[in-house]
Amino acid sequence: QYLALQYAHPKWLVDRWSKRFNFERLKIILNANNQQAPNTIRVNSQKVPAHDLLNFKQSILREDKNTVYNKSLATCLVLKDSPNLEIGSQFAEGKYTIQDGSSQLVGHLVQPKEGEYIIDACVGPGGKSGHIVELSKGKAKVTAVDFSLAQINKAKTNLLRLGHDKIEFVCQDFLDFTPTQKPDKILLDAPCSGLGVLRKHPEGKWLKSPRIVHNMARRQQALLKHSLQILKDGGEIIYSVCSFEEEETIKQKEWLEREYKDAVSFPELSTRLPENYKYLLTKENILLILPGNKYSMDGFGAFIIRKNESVSNCRQAK
DSSP: OHHHHHTTOOHHHHHHHHTTSOHHHHHHHHHHHTSOOOEEEEEOTTTSOGGGHHHHHHHHHHHSOOOEEEOSSTTEEEESSOOOOSTTSTTTTTSEEEOOHHHHHHHHHHOOOTTOEEEESSOTTSHHHHHHHHHTTTOSEEEEEESOHHHHHHHHHHHHHTTOOOOEEEESOGGGOOOSSOOSEEEEEOOOOOTTOGGGOTTHHHHOOTTHHHHHHHHHHHHHHHHHHHSOTTOEEEEEESOOOGGGTHHHHHHHHHHHGGGEEOOOGGGTSOGGGGGGBOTTSOEEEOTTOTTOOOOEEEEEEEEOSOGGGSOOOO
C-alpha cells in the first residue's frame, strides 16, 4: 500500500511485482515508470554511413538546434530536446527515426542476411522493419503484416521517409496470413501487456486490468503456433514483447519446450548482441530488460526459436 501510494501505481500491479522483486528493486522499477523517456533515435545507416556520424551530429546541433548524446549502440543516439519534425529537418530528410534502444536490439537478434525472406508479423509504426532493411543493406526481402490499415499507412509513411521503398505491405490479421513463400525468419513483436513501457503511457497503468497479462499470453501462444506452421524448416522466429512479465517471456519459452520438444531449439543470444548488452541475458537465454536499467531503455523481453523440423511431425500445441 505504501509503494502504491508513494509511486502512484495501482495496488494490483505492485502486488504482482512484489512477489518477484525485492523491495529495493521494486522501488527502482516503480520510480522508472514515473520518469520521462529519453528522446532516443536510430540513425538511418543507409543515409548516414558510420564514417559520417560526426557530420550528422554536427548537423543536428547546427540546423536543428539540438544536442546529441552517444549510446553504446553505434546508430543509437539520444537527443537533449524533442526532435525537430519540421520540413527540412534531419528527421524529415529520413536521416533518423525515433526508436528506443531496447527495440533496436531486436534488429541485432534478427541478424538479417542477404537474400533472406523475413516477415515482420506485427509491423506497428515500422521501426523494426526499417532496421532490418538497414542491417541487411537493403538485400533482405521484407514483408510487413498488420491487421490495422491505420498502422500500415503509418508504417508506409515512416519507411518511405527513410527511403525504404522495397518493403511489401499486407493488411491482414497475421493469424490468417499464409505467405506464398515460406520465410527464413519471422519477427514476432507480439501484442503484449505493455507493462515495460508505462513511462510512455502514464495513464496506461490505470486503464489496464489484472487479467491483461494472462489474456495477452494466450494471444502470443496462438501467434507463435501460427508462426511455426508457416516458417520454413531451419528458420527462426525472433519473439519480442515490450514487457518483462514471466508469463510473456520465460513461461512462453517453457511452453514451447513442453509442446514442441525436439522440433524447436533456442539459439544463443550472446552471439548476436553487442558486448555491452550481454549482461541483460538471463540464465534461460532470454533478453530481459527491466525498467530503471543503466541505459534507460524500455522494459523488454526477447528470445529466438529455431524450427528444427516440420511441426506436423511433432505434437501440436493446444
